[in-house]
Amino acid sequence: MSSGYMILSAFFFNPQGDHRMSWRYPEAPTTEIFDLSFYQKLATAAEDARLDAIFIADHVAIWDILPSGLAHFANPRLEPITLLSALSAVTKNIGLISTISSSYWEPYNVARQVASLDHLSSGRASWNLVTSAMPEEAMNFGRDGNAEHATRYQRAHEFISIVKRLWDSWEDGSMLFDKASGDFADVEKVHSLKFEGEHFKVRGPLNVPRPPQGHPVVVQAGSSDDGKNFATQHADLHFAILKSKEEGAAYRADIDRRLAARGRAPESFKVLPGILPVVAKSRSEALERQAFLETYIPDRMQLDLLSSWSGVDLSGYSPDDQMPKLPDDATYNGGRTALDRVRKMAETGATIREIATTLANTGAVPTIAGTAIEVADQLEEWFVSGAADGFNLMFPLLPGDWLTFCREVVPELQRRGLFRTEYEAGTFRDRLRLKKPANLFDSSDK
Amino acid sequence: MSSGYMILSAFFFNPQGDHRMSWRYPEAPTTEIFDLSFYQKLATAAEDARLDAIFIADHVAIWDILPSGLAHFANPRLEPITLLSALSAVTKNIGLISTISSSYWEPYNVARQVASLDHLSSGRASWNLVTSAMPEEAMNFGRDGNAEHATRYQRAHEFISIVKRLWDSWEDGSMLFDKASGDFADVEKVHSLKFEGEHFKVRGPLNVPRPPQGHPVVVQAGSSDDGKNFATQHADLHFAILKSKEEGAAYRADIDRRLAARGRAPESFKVLPGILPVVAKSRSEALERQAFLETYIPDRMQLDLLSSWSGVDLSGYSPDDQMPKLPDDATYNGGRTALDRVRKMAETGATIREIATTLANTGAVPTIAGTAIEVADQLEEWFVSGAADGFNLMFPLLPGDWLTFCREVVPELQRRGLFRTEYEAGTFRDRLRLKKPANLFDSSDK
Known part of the structure; x- marks a missing residue:
């Protein structure tokens, strides 16, 4: 069993829920998904329930290569960084995980926006680094198709290495604010990168001070061999697709071996399997509703x-x-x-x-269905077995399933001592029990 | 005299104020410039005064090629899109103008973030398009130096053409939300660009619906010949550097000729000269304080x-x-x-x-100094003469000069009938009396 409480992250890509055709559900939202108030209501419920984070997935394209995608899929949505920045102003404690593609952004711009969000939110920003694989995405950025899998990861490796150094540009104590002398900065403590790699050349320094978390929490989801190597080298939090707690235990052992090879302790890396939580009056009612959603496709x-x-x-x-x-x-x-x-x-x-x-739903992510007590039972089993540090909650229907989980399942987990009843002080990183990283340019012991 | 009220935009680049060494002023903020609450206080004051917009300038680098820049200049700051997105959640009416470089961003990402901010703010997003000229900026994006002036504008021209078409991807009526049939979109009304230019190749459609303003207000500041041609072709609002109202009248006539050549009406394009407003008990006291700031350099x-x-x-x-x-x-x-x-x-x-x-201050931008009544007199003269549609207010010291202007000068302008006392209904574009652009893909008359 992982020390401390389980980690609960409330996820969405489609703002109507994580079933691809959730927008057809009678109670599904329509144009309100383009208004802040819809998300503010979700965020408030999540924060009232003391959840760790809101996690927004993303693509930099609509899904339309296949004709039925454009006609039937609810393609338009808000952009995650702007949405989470807005939510940072109306929340106090919840982590804000934004997906950003390392394939189609510049590291300097990503470093700035995530660092800035970390300041605005007093240490709650987090970046889910993805490499883009949809051909529709490539074609929005000057290419005919995406780079091949290995190249995407090489680029991502350079990208995150640059971004972490940019975040570290301004060492602690580098800003003097010495009004009398006119010395704003201790120039010895402000660092250029002069990075030159195969994909990027970036000088720095960043024009945003070091984020409150040092490095905002880095999330990575790839579960290919490249993906797991990348995650255990660079990430803090890992979103995994695991069918059972047995598979989770084996996966964790594999992850721990990779961490050890990097000299990292197991507790420096949190694994959150994705689950589809469905709460109803009975397990059969919950499963029936899920089966019903499939008829929408x-x-x-x-x-x-x-x-x-x-x-x-x-x-x-x-x-x-x-x-x-x-x-x-x-x-x-x-x-x-x-x-x-x-x-x-x-x-x-x-x-x-x-x-x-x-x-057709979300593929291999397991449905955890039943009454609130039955759902809590299953989460407890996974968590206590060591197969998961917590869960990425992929609610089939929004806002309903999200609100129900917060109202019914979380109190049951709290009663069992498995989940916090008040937010701990500090940053998102602190609440995940992850250490603040040392500055890569630290000159204090020179 | 321009019809309607004067336009007032509250500007900053340095969050300590628009004097380069404003951070040395005894009352200047220090680390609070990295907290949302500092900006929320400014935004609230601006909105209480019914100002049109908050305008944030930006560079994608620190200023450090010359060694004294790093030591003496207050280089670190927050990133404008994240900051304005956060402010969108705690304001209701004020326009949110973000500077974004067309030199070092991708059009798809800019189109998304600005469109998303326009939805989040119910039609208050605005993009100040700049081309980047600092060598420090080039070196953060893989180059040794910036592209030459003409190439930067060619790229900017393609960039804005793409972004406007991306904003128009989803025609009015394109989202059906037909839950019964499963038809989300009318595929005839969702448009790919298939743009191929010298600088960009972008397919589209955008994955954000058409912004509430149609096209978020486009601001452009270049006053070179290329800059003015670009602005009169693509922009709605123009930030100009004008020494006097006489120069302003000549500038406006030149702008109107360029607009006419594009088939645009003069009222479709608003010119805001930058000014440094300094309010004190007397004009001499105001000028003394400005002279004193120069000793800080x-x-x-x-x-x-x-x-x-x-x-x-x-x-x-x-x-x-x-x-x-x-x-x-x-x-x-x-x-x-x-x-x-x-x-x-x-x-x-x-x-x-x-x-x-x-x-050394902000160069040629005129200081408008005196008592609140004297400052209002000068703004009235400029405005009534037709030399300006309003002003870009570049306060030498923040938060003081901003708060004083809102509290003392704005009520005087309101008393004279030169400025609104309540926000008009609608979007930022509506309040600027700018028409909502037709959709470039409009198929309604086919």
Whole structure:
């Protein structure tokens, strides 16, 4: 069991909820998803429940390569940095995790915005670093397709190395504010990077002081081998896709080996599996509602989704056909995890419809369904077994499932001593029991 | 006289005020410039006074090529988009003008963040488009120096053309939210750009719906010939540097000719000269305080500042020497306006110290000093003469001068019927009496 409380992060990509067609639910929000008040209500509920963080996923494109995407998917949404910055002004304690693509941003701009948000929020900013894999994203940034998987990670590696050094530009004590002498800065304590790599050349220093957290909490979600190596080298928090607590225990052991190879202690790295929490009057009612949501996915969209995950154009197939040959891992340029999931189901002889229906929600993320007590039971089991430091809560329907979880499941976890009843003092990093990093330019012992 | 009220925009780059050494003033803020509460207090005062906008200038670098910059200049600050997004949550009516460099951002990211801020603020976002001219900025983005002046404007031209089309991706009526049929979007009304230019290739559509203002208000400040052509083609609001109301009248006539050549009406383009408003018990007291601020600039910094504006290294000179030969306009790659100002003074035989002292504040922006009534008199004269649609208020000291202006000058302008006493309904664009642009992809008459 991890020391301290479980970590609870409330996640969304679609503001209607984490089911791809959640916008069709009768109570689903419509145009209010473009208003701050919708998110302020979610944030207030999360903060009243003492949750650790709000986690916003992101793509830098709409999903429209396949025609059904544009017609049926709720593509437009707000941009996470602006939204979380606005929320920073109307919240006090909750962490603010923003997804930003290392593929299509400049490190100097990312370092500034995340550092600035960390100041504005008194130490609550966090960056979920992603590499972009959708062809639609590449085409919004001057390319015909994305860089290949390994290159994306090489770029991400340079990117995060630069950003951390930019955050460290201004050492503690570097700002003198000496009004009498006119010396604003101790020039010995302000650092240029003079970084020159394969992908970037950045001089620095950053024009924002060192963030209150030192380094805002870095989140990384890739679960390929490259992804796990990257995460255990650079990240603090890891969003994982795990089917069971047994898989979680094995995953944690693998992560700990990778951490040890980097000289990192296990407690410096928190693993949060994604779950779909569904609370209802009974487990069967909860599962029924989930099954009902699947009926919202038009056939054409099921085929298109599966085409997108497998890299194979299925538009000429019937949903009752079996999957054609899948691309090789070695040459495949999309997300590996999705392809693996398709491959495993295809090998069992499942039809296209069966695979699509199974994966069409959020794929392999387990549904944790039942009464509030049953959901709390399952979270406790995962947590106590050491398979998870907490959970990334991917609510199928917003705002309903989010509000219900806060109102019904959190008090039950608090009663069991598994979750905080008041926010601890300090920053987001402090509340996650992660150490403030030393300054990479620290000259104090010179 | 422009129809309607004068436009008042409260500006800052240094959060300590618009004098370069304002941080040395005894009442100047220190580390509180990194806290939201400092800006919230300014924003609240501005909104209580019914000002049109908060305008934040920006550079994507610290100013440190010259050694005295790093030691003496208050370089670290917050990033404008995150700061204005936070302020959007704690204000209701004021416009939020963020500077963003077209030289070192990607159009898709800028379009998203500004559109998202426009939604979050219910139509109050505005983008001050700048091209970056400092070598320190270039070196944070993989270059050894900035692109030359003309290339920067060519890139900016493509940039704004792309951003406006991205804002228009989702036509009115394109989002159906048809829960029964599963049709989220009318695909005929969602538009890709497929833009391919010399600097950018961007497909679109944007993943944010059309902003409430249609196009968030575009601000442009360049007063070179390229700058004025660019502004009259693309911008709504123009920040100008004008020494007198006579110069303002001539400038306006020149602008109107350029607008006419584009088929634009004069009222579609607002000109705001920058001024330094200083309110005191008397005009002489106000001017004395301004003169006193100049004593804060160390000799070494005066030389360095002038080196930076002229493109000539003056470190081997005495402040009492005359200026050496200046670079030619044709080959000069920095800001033209600053070089022109230096040239004009140098031609009078002024010494380096005299030029530096004169230009060291904000250069050619006029100081409007006196009692609140005297300051209001001067603003009225400029405005009534037609030389200005309003003013960009560059307060020498923050928060003091900002709060004093709101408390003392604005009520005087309101008494004279020159300024609103209540916010008009609508968006920032509406309050500026600027029309909502038609959608560039409008298919309604097809």
